[in-house]
Amino acid sequence: MALTETRPETDRADTVVDEREPATQIERLIGSGDHLSNGRLLVGFSLIFLVVSAVGLGLAALDRTTDDGLLGGISDTLWPSSLIGLVLAGVLPLLIGLGICIVPLQVGSRAVSFPRAAALSLWAWLIGVLLFITSVAIDGGVGGSDDELARMGNLSLGLMMAALALGAACVATTVFSHRPVGMGLARVPLFSWSMLVAAPVWILSLGSATAHVFLGHISRADAAGLATTFDSGIAWLLHAPAVYMLAIPVLGIAGDVVAHLTGRRLAPYGAFQAAIAAYGVLSFGVWAQTPRSLQTIIWIAVVVLAALPVLAMVGGVADTVRRGTPKLAASLIALVLAHLLILGGVLAAALEAVDTIGSGQLWNLDTGSLAGAQALFLITAATLGALGGAIHWSPRLFGSVAAEGPARGGSLAVLLGGALAATVLLVQAIAAADGRDGLPEGLLFALVAAGAALFALGVLGGLASGLGAARQGHEDGPSDAVTEGLTLEWSTADDPVAVRSPYPLLDLRDGGASDEESK
Amino acid sequence: MAESSLVAGAPAPVLPRRRELLFGTGLVTAGVSMAIVTLVAQYLATRAAAGGTWFVDNDIPLTQPNMQLVTIGMSAVTMQWAVWAINRDDRYHSYMALGLTLLLGIAFVNQTTFLWHMAEVTMDQPEGPLFYAVTVGHFAMVIAGLIFIALMAFRALGGQFSSRQPDGISAAAIFWYACIGLYGLIWFAVYVQK
Numbered sequence A: 001m002a003l004t005e006t007r008p009e010t011d012r013a014d015t016v017v018d019e020r021e022p023a024t025q026i027e028r029l030i031g032s033g034d035h036l037s038n039g040r041l042l043v044g045f046s047l048i049f050l051v052v053s054a055v056g057l058g059l060a061a062l063d064r065t066t067d068d069g070l071l072g073g074i075s076d077t078l079w080p081s082s083l084i085g086l087v088l089a090g091v092l093p094l095l096i097g098l099g100i101c102i103v104p105l106q107v108g109s110r111a112v113s114f115p116r117a118a119a120l121s122l123w124a125w126l127i128g129v130l131l132f133i134t135s136v137a138i139d140g141g142v143g144g145s146d147d148e149l150a151r152m153g154n155l156s157l158g159l160m161m162a163a164l165a166l167g168a169a170c171v172a173t174t175v176f177s178h179r180p181v182g183m184g185l186a187r188v189p190l191f192s193w194s195m196l197v198a199a200p201v202w203i204l205s206l207g208s209a210t211a212h213v214f215l216g217h218i219s220r221a222d223a224a225g226l227a228t229t230f231d232s233g234i235a236w237l238l239h240a241p242a243v244y245m246l247a248i249p250v251l252g253i254a255g256d257v258v259a260h261l262t263g264r265r266l267a268p269y270g271a272f273q274a275a276i277a278a279y280g281v282l283s284f285g286v287w288a289q290t291p292r293s294l295q296t297i298i299w300i301a302v303v304v305l306a307a308l309p310v311l312a313m314v315g316g317v318a319d320t321v322r323r324g325t326p327k328l329a330a331s332l333i334a335l336v337l338a339h340l341l342i343l344g345g346v347l348a349a350a351l352e353a354v355d356t357i358g359s360g361q362l363w364n365l366d367t368g369s370l371a372g373a374q375a376l377f378l379i380t381a382a383t384l385g386a387l388g389g390a391i392h393w394s395p396r397l398f399g400s401v402a403a404e405g406p407a408r409g410g411s412l413a414v415l416l417g418g419a420l421a422a423t424v425l426l427v428q429a430i431a432a433a434d435g436r437d438g439l440p441e442g443l444l445f446a447l448v449a450a451g452a453a454l455f456a457l458g459v460l461g462g463l464a465s466g467l468g469a470a471r472q473g474h475e476d477g478p479s480d481a482v483t484e485g486l487t488l489e490w491s492t493a494d495d496p497v498a499v500r501s502p503y504p505l506l507d508l509r510d511g512g513a514s515d516e517e518s519k
Numbered sequence B: 001m002a003e004s005s006l007v008a009g010a011p012a013p014v015l016p017r018r019r020e021l022l023f024g025t026g027l028v029t030a031g032v033s034m035a036i037v038t039l040v041a042q043y044l045a046t047r048a049a050a051g052g053t054w055f056v057d058n059d060i061p062l063t064q065p066n067m068q069l070v071t072i073g074m075s076a077v078t079m080q081w082a083v084w085a086i087n088r089d090d091r092y093h094s095y096m097a098l099g100l101t102l103l104l105g106i107a108f109v110n111q112t113t114f115l116w117h118m119a120e121v122t123m124d125q126p127e128g129p130l131f132y133a134v135t136v137g138h139f140a141m142v143i144a145g146l147i148f149i150a151l152m153a154f155r156a157l158g159g160q161f162s163s164r165q166p167d168g169i170s171a172a173a174i175f176w177y178a179c180i181g182l183y184g185l186i187w188f189a190v191y192v193q194k
Helices: A025-029 A034-065 A075-105 A114-136 A145-179 A192-219 A225-234 A241-262 A267-284 A289-295 A298-304 A307-323 A329-354 A367-392 A404-431 A441-476 A505-512 B020-053 B062-087 B091-119 B130-157 B167-192
Strands: none
Touching: A034 A075, A034 A114, A034 B130, A075 A114, A075 A145, A075 A192, A075 A225, A075 A367, A145 A192, A145 A225, A192 A225, A192 A241, A192 A267, A192 A441, A192 B020, A192 B130, A225 A367, A241 A267, A241 A307, A241 A367, A241 B167, A267 A307, A267 A441, A289 A298, A289 A329, A289 B167, A298 A329, A329 A367, A329 A404, A367 A404, A404 A441, A404 B091, A404 B130, B020 B062, B020 B130, B020 B167, B062 B091, B062 B130, B062 B167, B091 B130, B091 B167, B130 B167
């Protein structure tokens, strides 16, 4: 009904009856615009595809342990396909799914903006991922030899990117336009704020990468041509500074989790928001696509300066922990360690940056290994941060508190696995400097394969923890056990809560603290 | 009969949130624009690498792109006219302005296809894929913009927009202005500097 139309007087409530058949379970699932339902599906599927991609990376590494290819030389296809799969089929949808679930609750909204578009992004992304996996499995994907299947892989990459950009736009619009009265942008919870910062960076970066997919398709390139297009037009997503963008929401999740577990306000709140915004700006890497752009003073400054907002966040979080008495929950441990992994990625990028100062090569480090280390550090950091967030918000996400044991085990395995693979590549970059042999190839890639396997096991642990919580929630009904939250997603009140600071529920318990007090 | 429920007593729909569509459209427009800018950048980089051999076998006159620029440039005025009118509840002028914008947009589409026919650029020559990637990409964006404007015009006819809720028309305008700005970029990078 249009907004200006009025109901005719003859239109009586008791005369019109909906005679449609009730929707089946499948129809409800596919046709749902509910943000929790769609967000959960996105989180669940992305965890599954994270495992698949990590296994693919492990197999590619195993293949490289011998010169002639232990598994028949599959690594040329599987290595780049798995790396981009970890980002587009794993980490980004995991964070966006978490955003679709939690961000509307944090800003006191009943729904995500454009719920049908959010559902479209979920199903389009899923189709894209399935097409990509099919393409990789039968000699297409990135670096495969079959022209048609490589084109299918190329198109599926574009579909995934467009779908993820749409999902990110829905989440950011929710933050911007669904806030209640009193919640200015300066009072938005940090996870929502970080999604608002991340979404434009992701949309612009994915938009630019999609252009290369389009170019590859319109030029009717063969498999080799598409592999070249990937290297020159899409692989920059896995390199600093663009790869930093994966971890933007991790900073926000950490801020919210630490405040919740300590029961303390983060102060000064604006400084935390500024740190996240600064990190977001520094992770904008569309301009750094070509090798020439990596040899500039701007690139060196950007990749090194990104450490500052992360260190600021670490300092602020540490100060809050010092003032409070936090529970040593799995989510807190995961998020603190995720920051260290971000710094590991920045270190790898900084080494590459310092190496390029002057006339070009200072130490002549192995830049291929350095790029791999950057990607793996940031992917692991984002996965660990998202798992920490999913565990923390499990009562809202799955309907019940996630069990601590599997959550801790999963987080630890993700950390150890990802850090092992990334650190080995970092060490290789240094060991192979100046054209030296570096680590023995067999040892190097065996360690990377072990790291990838451990990472996959950890994600499986996180998935099991989430499924356990979902089953518990299904049996016991929605959990109202957690009522000591600070922000609106924990609100159980039917009436709207007045927002006078970033922590309205804490205000309620404190008897109404002013915004000034929160500073 | 299966389970049934009463629907006639449902509450009246609430007004959409202000600026929701505007902000969402802004984000999507930014992503699409970045894709087109990337294609133009790739075009310029490839042309610079090719040196003096670029488009030596083709004749792309500037008159046609100039006419396209004028046509789509005029539609900026009519689109802003529609925004101005709906903000003052002047529906008659709003419909007229949206109709004129659609007309100018369709004229631009027609001119673009004519230019492709006239330029005779083939996909086999090295310039072909990039030329068509840039111009077809923008062409698709313009088509999407026209559909967006037409949809918003129908919703305006249905009475969904007014000075209290002008977001649909404003959102379509944002997307359309991006189309115009990007054509300006393509006009200079591809046609003037050929």
